[in-house]
Amino acid sequence: MSLPPVEIKPLSQLTLGQDWRIALAHDRPQHAVIWVTRGQGRLLLNGTRRGVGTHNALTIPPHTLFSLDLGRQGVGMAALIPDGTEVRLPLGPRQLRIRDVDAIGELTGIFEAAHRETTQGKALAQDAIDAQMSLLSVWLRRQIALPENLPTAMNAAARLSARFCERVARGHASGLSMAEHAAELGVTATHLTRACKAATGRTAADLLTERILYAARTALVETTVPVQDIARHLGFGSAAYFTRFMQQHTGQTPTALRKAAR
Known part of the structure; x- marks a missing residue:
């Protein structure tokens, strides 16, 4: 191909x-x-x-x-x-x-x-x-x-943050919470949050939320996939929960975001 x-x-x-x-x-x-x-x-x-x-x-x-x-x-x-x-x-x-x-x-x-x-x-x-x-x-x-x-050496917080970012890139649609990602990495949610905050200025939850938000906005403006199917693909339990998530982070419903992009 x-x-x-x-x-x-x-x-x-x-x-x-x-x-x-x-x-x-x-x-x-x-x-x-x-x-x-x-x-x-x-x-x-x-x-x-x-x-x-x-x-x-x-x-x-x-x-x-x-x-x-x-x-x-x-x-x-x-x-x-x-x-x-x-x-x-x-x-x-x-x-x-x-x-x-x-x-x-x-x-x-x-x-x-x-x-x-x-x-x-x-x-x-x-x-x-x-x-x-x-x-x-x-x-x-x-x-x-x-x-x-030559690349500079990374401290422990940066190394953990990098490992978490790898998981977010490949598993943001899994439906796993930040705490569940932390458990998979063998650390507590508090430890992961502190490491990401120190390395990136964002919490681990912020990074995961941003990646999901990017995927959602991209699907809404670039495809005609129904909202409920986008919600399901991104690991949301219901279209209503997905709508609340989008309103919280963008101030608009998924339907309004899609309409504004047309």
């Missing part, structure tokens, strides 16, 4: 004017490479919260929980690369703060060339985009190999 094409788009197209699309904790089925060219804000990645700014390159493997809040002034590009591609990409999430002028120019050039191919409608455009993604792979591996980009 053939893979879907690589997508190259500005961050503004990734959000479609709705900040929740990247500001809520979520994961994607593709490998995402994000190049921030203007702005600063907060990044959740690998179970920790850190600052993010201009000339930061983010590489986010499939099903890795993350969120990015750059505000309305943030500018950048994103490459969404299907899982299973032949392009060699980092196995783990990374944030690279690029200071070398030549390296900045190289990555900007790769994204600009790939984006032109998506908009100009030329023959063999996908082949050209794939070639640019191979150059992107080389650029990333060269940067990761530099001493200044």
Whole structure:
């Protein structure tokens, strides 16, 4: 079975004017490479919260929980690369703060060339985009190999937070509570809450809620699946409970959110 094409788009197209699309904790089925060219804000990645700014390159493997809040002034590009591609990409999430002028120019050039191919409608455009993604792979591996980009050691709270984020990414629709996830990790709910709060600024319950909320909003605005079926898929006991959850966190019912997006 053939893979879907690589997508190259500005961050503004990734959000479609709705900040929740990247500001809520979520994961994607593709490998995402994000190049921030203007702005600063907060990044959740690998179970920790850190600052993010201009000339930061983010590489986010499939099903890795993350969120990015750059505000309305943030500018950048994103490459969404299907899982299973032949392009060699980092196995783990990374944030690279690029200071070398030549390296900045190289990555900007790769994204600009790939984006032109998506908009100009030329023959063999996908082949050209794939070639640019191979150059992107080389650029990333060269940067990761530099001493200044070696990852820093994680403390115990960050390691536990990262393990919990892995569970949230893959099991948010299981219906398990935060306390049940904590038990699966072999810790108390209180210990998990403190670790996540220290590492991310959010409690464990906040992270789980955000991922469920992202899945719910995405299903409501991008599909026609009935509300009760979305509720069941996300582990809610009833459509009424799901409606109360959405009203609490968005101020609107599921039906109203869907209607507003049409």
